[in-house]
Amino acid sequence: MNVELLNPLAEAYAEQFSGTQDELLQEVAAYTYETHPHAHMLSGQVQGKLLTMISRMIRPLRILEIGTFTGYSALCLAKGLTADGLLYTIELREEDARKALNFFNKSAVKDRIKLQVGNALEIIPALNESWDLVFIDADKVNYINYYEIVLPQLNRGGFIVADNVLFHGQVLGKNVEGKNAKAIHAFNTHVKQDSRVEQVLLTVRDGLMLIMKK
Structure with missing residues (x-):
């Protein structure tokens, strides 16, 4: 079951009234949209602006991103x-990492982005x-593993943002099917039952879980 979660008119309206992307x-x-076979994985204008706003509210000293893709987020x-x-970002695919690095090198903050491949x-x-902000956007079957490995290193009052939680x-549906969907549902359940954190699931794009360590 694939569901159109956001009315295309509402999505276009949100883009129209959200801040623009820089060059x-x-x-x-x-x-990414022109050349990448998995271009749908890009955060895009509205989610990207939300990530920027969250980061600016937190003013993090250390950010960890799990899943670089082409570098947009x-x-x-x-x-x-x-x-x-400093922002550390980790990408498994060497080709995506190389392209992301090219974009990072054009950025004013290139010296503060540390790309790791593997x-x-x-x-x-x-x-x-130790982390102030963590963004999880990698293979879904390992979401719980990523969460558990970073939570002890997350500062108290720090935030994890998990993508694709819808x-x-x-x-x-009542019967969740498919490896990735089952993994995401298990992750959402895992976070909900974790007394160490508070969380809210946002229905932005494909779903963002905003998690704060108590």
């Missing part, structure tokens, strides 16, 4: 970094950092 973000979006999140802040579950412990509407 670099427009370039990333254009490249990292560039959005980096806009809220403190003057001495398995996030292996890379994260080696970073030896998974194309496939989690909405």
